[in-house]
Amino acid sequence: MSPRSMSPHRLTFALQLLVTLVVAAFLLVPAGASILAGFTANYFRGLSSGLTLDWVKEVLKLYSDTIGFSIALALGTLAVTLVLGVPAAWALVRRPGRMARLVEEVVTLPVAIPGLALALALIIAYGGFREFRMSPLFILVGHVLYTLPFMLRSVMAVLAAVDVRTLEEGAASLGASPLQRFFHVVVPNAKGGILAGALMVVTLSIGEFNLTWMLHTPLTKTLPVGLADSYASMRLEIASAYTLVFFVMIVPLLVAIQMFGLERPLKTRAQTPTKANRGPPLIAGEQP
Amino acid sequence: MTSADRLARLFLLPLFLFVAAFFVLPLVRLVAVAGGGPNGAMEYLAILTNPRHLQTLISTLLLSAAVTFATLAIGTVVALFLARNSFPGRALLVSLLTLPLAFPGVVVGFMIILLAGRQGLLGNATQALGLGKWVFAYSMGGLFAGYVYFSLPRVLVTLMAAVDKLDPNLEEAARSLGASRLHVMRDVTLPGIAPALIASGAIAFATAVGAFGTAFTLATRIDVLAMTIYTEFTLNANFATASALSLALGLITWGVLALTRSLSGSGVAAAG
Amino acid sequence: MTLTATGAAITLSGCGKTFADGTRALEPLDLSIPAGETLVLLGPSGCGKTTLLRIIAGLESPDAGGHIAFDGADVTTLPIEKRNVGMVFQSYALFPNMSVIDNVAYGLRVRGVAKAERLRQAHAVLEMMRIDTLAERRITQLSGGQRQRVALARALAVRPRVILLDEPLTALDAALREHLRAEIDSLLRRLAITAIYVTHDQAEALALGDRIVVMRQGAIAQVGTPREVYFQPQNDFVATFVGITNRLAGSLKAGHFASAAGSLPFAGADKAEATLLFRPEAASLCAPEETGLVFQVEQVQFQGARQRVVLAGADGTRVVVEAPAEQLVAAGAAMGLRLDPSRLSLV
Structure with missing residues (x-):
């Protein structure tokens, strides 16, 4: 199925792609954030507070x-x-x-x-x-x-x-x-x-x-x-x-x-x- | 082969004993305790006669229906996209998307807190965009998001397998007969994956009805059946009500799964 | 490898089989198989031949009243693992978790034979089958023909009293089937072991069997040597199943069979309605005056060495015969038919 054959089809393709990306973000971003937060010195201040293994040790x-x-x-x-x-x-x-x-x-x-x-x-x-x-x-x-x-x-x-x-x-x-x-x-x-x-x-x-x-x-x-x-x-x-x-x-x-x-x-x-x-x-x- | 029959019976015995002692007997006790409270046998119907419980039941069912519908709709779009297009990194994306398959409810709850909690990513993003801070993790909305998060991976796995099994000739045949893409979708593709939709929808529904961990993590104040049972049992020590509600909960989830299994079972058989 | 003739004589009496759902797979039957004989159970699928084999093996037990004896000793209640039989399954049932040599040695292993000794014996059987080079292979690495040989070697390695073969060649292609059939035939004759061979293929049955049991709907239709079954079927079913093409309807009176096409001498009691069965190769063409049976030639199909001639009788009955290519046969001519009395059958 070529996504380029006609324009309504291209629109469907774009919509499907968008939904897929949103779903991927919905499922993966929180997991990523959680992993990052586990290594961040202070999550509320963000990454600028520096990375640390202290929390894992704790x-x-x-x-x-x-x-x-x-x-x-x-x-x-x-x-x-x-x-x-x-x-x-x-x-x-x-x-x-x-x-x-x-x-x-x-x-x-x-x-x-x-x-x-x-x-x-x-x-x-x-x-x-x-x-x-x-x-x-x-x-x-x-x-x-x-x-x-x-x-x-x-x-x-x-x-x-x-x-x-x-x-x-x-x-x-x-x-x-x-x-x-x-x-x-x-x-x-x-x-x-x-x-x-x-x-x-x-x-x-x-x-x-x-x-x-x-x-x-x-x-x-x-x-x-x-x-x-x-x-x-x-x-x-x-x-x-x-x-x-x-x-x-x-x-x-x-x-x-x-x-x-x-x-x-x-x-x-x-x-x-x-x-x-x-x-x-x-x-x-x-x-x- | 009588000696093998004897061995088979011997092999089944421990299983029988375990299931009898730790499943059948406790269920019988649960039934007895539910009917042995101050309200007697009427307690079995508490879920329908007590307006507060009835309200909880209705909101639980509505929430579960909404979760099922949303999961199936999103799942169908994504499954069709992933099964029909090939691009670099597709295999990795598929396996990443199915990874949360066995995250327990508590962890899913935490994911929702990170996403839509007081310090959530979504809230920070909307605030930065000047839309005000979106915080919905601790409400029905958070529960909805959590259950969708929980059910999406397994719905995706089931639907993608079903799309893979569809004979592409069927769609080509429909198009050769002049059907538009919309018609093909309605008349060929969706009926083709209908058994998978029914089966995975039933699981999503039953899961949402019986879910406890996510609700527990997000807040104890959301009125869904599982939380009510938990509160009645641990905080109010109202064993009869908790037991009766548990029985109702078990009947609903088992009923939904058994019903669709017999439905989709015959559907699969009819399709060959 | 010395596999002495340890074959058992097998006697079945009143062995029937009704399955739990009420289906009658086998009518009660009696059968006796002398030691060393190769007996073929032949019939279409569902005729009960496999059930009969499984009863002899000990995989099924007969209905009450049925008895099986090996060399006179009743084994009816003995499960298969205690009967000392060798069995070759249609799907071979080779253990995929074991190598070829471990498969072949397995029967000796469960009999408690020490490892070195059982490997030695297993290798000897593989050598006898000329497949010793496969010893260390996995089952999945074998071709169909190789699997078949390994299955046979495995069954023989325990020196069984009887070897049971359940459609052992069905899974193979035609050329290989022919080749392995000859191999199995010479092996069984060399070992002089009692063998029971189930097949639905009449060519296989005729080539292998000392005797053939033709079965139909759970009952025995005929027992006889391959020649008897082939040329003298005792009923219409056997005739059809072994592929007899020609049938002449008529009657038997005063030592003569009479039909619309004429008559010929045939010994037997008078019968108002009788059908004469014969194969194309049991008949030859001659001048009309040399015989009592006269037909008109309808069609001649030249086939190289031979020709196939379709004849029509006075009442329209068609028979097919074969004639040497050099014999002059013209369509439309009248021809006499001579039949070999030893290859005729009347039902």
Whole structure:
């Protein structure tokens, strides 16, 4: 489509370009400003006040515990979703029937329900168990509940795409027991889906706020909880530097997910058009 | 393959137990607590019978509808532009635009403060232009901007994929039959990406209805459903109302997503 | 590589299969396969041949009342991993996460054979198949024909009691199919292993099978040697499926088959309505007075070494025969038809 063919078309092109530029500015300028503010001595006086690493150092001093806790929590969530999710995804893909659909529906329900409601339900049901309520396990449960569907779907999509059933039959014909088939054939061939799911789980867990804000205690503060604290009570430069730290953690994960996202749909779509289109895209569902 | 069936059941068991203990049971408790307050079962309908809650519900739904409409309109224009034009740096721009995809709501709130807060970039710019200082971060306007910020990247990703999948022959065929560009857009392009519009619109809507982090960061005074639930629960310790409102909130978001999934699911199947 | 004849005799009795949704895939049937035989299951798609193969493999269990025995021992409830069968899948089912040699050695690995020993044995099988040079390749780096050979090598490496092949050549192009068919044929004969081969391709079935089971709608239509099935189909379905073109309607009376075109001697009980089936190559043309069957030549198609002659009977029935190119055949002339009695079939 040449933008130069006729004048009304050129006008459309110019308008589209303008909207695109405004959108780009809307999405990127605040992020850029936040990064800059984290390095600026005094944001209100602007760049002329000079660049500094003091705010970042201050953040690391004040909030390093939330950073460490978030990383540990994300890894713990990942471990539990792997143990719960990968075997279950295989079990659900094996027998596609009404039962499997129902189970999948129930298990993916937490994504469709706002984190606030989920957190409230958890607190009402388990708030009375003080030790559990105060421990990091309480937040872990919330994060697993929320991220598990992403692991499940990611692994199930790949298992459906590689026709793992026939591979399993092949292994069975050679004498492999069900457990051997799972570890020798299913898991290695689901590697792509497991990796994509793992990236999603870690990214979502590190950024989760809705559930975590309700579930956290003074001793179990995550990075986003700390962020909300700093937005409410700290000077803008510290809030910005803290956000910067968050970006540094999350952006590599997002880039990795993008690289997967560009590759994977092509493969899965080509082989199983119906399964790949099931449900919203992988990343859809988290709430601001 | 009975031994494999046994293993499959064994593999599903932990998942069942987890979901039963930490999802089904808490939901049941939520229902019980909601109906166990001073108003009894009437509490379930509080969202409709209490004029303040009803007002909140209406403004939440209106805000979410506006966010959905705006996001889809802007998203369609940008997705068509990015999918149909190639220029140096396009790949970089696309990946930058989709980067905010997983920024949590609190961070999005902070972005809006930086943009339209008291020291915001927009306010400074308008002041310099002599238009007075624009500050709308701490109102419905800020929430609107925040939710658009949150939903735009994922809408873009979905729509661009849908535009890529469109068969360019269809548009060429329509033009060969004498259709104007406007007709082509109305009769071929938009129907072609309709399933993607419906699906991503539903997600944007459900997200905006249930959103909490952005509203929490911007102000506790904006009357949207999520903030009301939060206030009822933490400040007023009104568990029954908070539970009932949570149930209503969950029903709305789940309902919207389930409905469109069944709609767009059949639509996709019909399109082959 | 010494693969001794370890083939098992297989007996099926009353094996039927009804799927969970109520579809009857297989009517209860009996079948016995002697040790070392190559049995081909032939039929159109959906005829139940793959279901039958999967029941023998242990991937499906027969409906209640059905039994399968290997060498007399009941294996009905034994899952596939305990039956010691080798299976070649239509899609080959090679593990993409393993190299060629690891695929071939996999069956030995799960049997607990030590690494050095299982690699040695796997290499030996690859050598026997003349593909040892592929040992370290990834599956994705193989051509279709190479994958087929690896799949076969993998199935043989465990020294199975029976080898099951599910349309193993369908995914390949025609020239390669021909070549590999000959290779599989000589391999199966050399190993003297019991083999069950599923195909929908009659040429493949005829070339490979000691016996052929022709199947239709979940039931056996005919069991016989390739020659029997080819020349003496027992019913119309088999005749059509193996490609018989000529049908003469008539009746059988006092040891003669009589039709509008004349009659010929044919042993059998009297039958008011009978159809004589024969292939073009079972017939030859002669002078009208030399035989009881007389036709008029309608069309002659010269094909080089041979010519194809379309004949019409007195009632308009058309038959097609082949004649040597040098035989003089003119359109419109009356010609006699001589039929080879050993290659006729009456249904």
